[in-house]
Amino acid sequence: MKVLITAGGSGIGYAMGQAFSEAGAQVWVTDLDISSVPASWRASKVDASDEAGMASLFTEVDSEWGGLDVLCANAGIAGPTAAVEDVALADWKTCVSVNLEGAFLAAKYATPLMKRQGSGAMVLTSSTAGIYGYPNRAPYSAAKWGIIGLMKTLAMELGPHGIRANAICPGAVEGPRMEGVLEREAGAKGMTRDQVYEGYAKGTSMRSFVEARDVANMAVFLGSDGARLVSGQVIAVDGHTENPDPKV
Template structure:
């Protein structure tokens, strides 16, 4: 049975990924920093409380995975929203925290997955970036910088690991329905002196499909990118966002 590891997998996009991989027959391993969220996962998933931006914890996790037989797919999905503020108002500690979790965790996934995948001669690494990784994004400097970094990491992984049969791709979700996006909407509304509904409408009107996307939409793409149907797809930035034209809501 093939094995998929998903970081930040106890809720939101990560949880939807876990469900999607389980449905196509994968042995699902999920990590999350939030121990209270892990019991929500199905009993046949392997769950571990892990800070995906902590080198020691990630090394130990992959040692356990190696002992269990290795890993076929890694979904580097951990990330935090970071502050919503003008660049001159961003606190250095908030910048570092956002970059450490969002970009650092993706690096650690790749660092420790690569030797296992090289040994098996195949593998797929799917990194969760964002439309913020392809557009400039006012008032979200740490998050946008980290998500752009995820894409740079992915491009490098695709070139470095491709000769070993390992593929790497990045998914760029747009605005995803759910509690996390609700927090972003409210913080942006507060920062811009707008209502939450006005910010929501601004995001939706910035897509050609006039819609947010769902966690399931992202999960479906992750499963495709890990499948035999995508065995020649690598180094790609794939947006699942309803075609975002302008990610910044109009005031």
């Protein structure tokens, strides 16, 4: 199995790389920082929202691998935390570009490789913010909703070619990126970081944050033959989010 993961240099993408590698797959990751990528993986420094860079990447993947079995379109940024009237258009565009256009470009250039072989699986990383919406996170939420619309369309359009598409919606994932979100939300809401953290945990029926490996395990399943008829699905890995506006 040949797997390409965007934003695989850290966080969820890195955990996906580890999980696929342990499952016996060949792994190729992209990121802006690939310094921590194991020597056993292929790695390319590429901005997921740069079309020329992405086109070149997939040409290289095709040249070296001759095809692609699984695409994990995982690149994303948190974007601003602010009331909608305070969001700068430039910040909106940057967030949507990386999160949504990055997924579109990955799918666009993976499609010809998968069509040629008559098979493939695309796993797009959305978010629970793409299911419920989220106060003070308009650009991020809009982009993550867009990913679900993109995925649904890919599943319908590419299914006749043997290609599946699904979206994973992680909840609050432990790690540096989430720490930044906690700090920003604490400032915006006049709360402490720990109060916001507790609010997120209480907002799930399982009273827990998610670990990156939980999301990675779902990606491996969706890329496997065990999910051969799973397509067009929005799958939350979030401990069952009950409350999309965390508060104590």
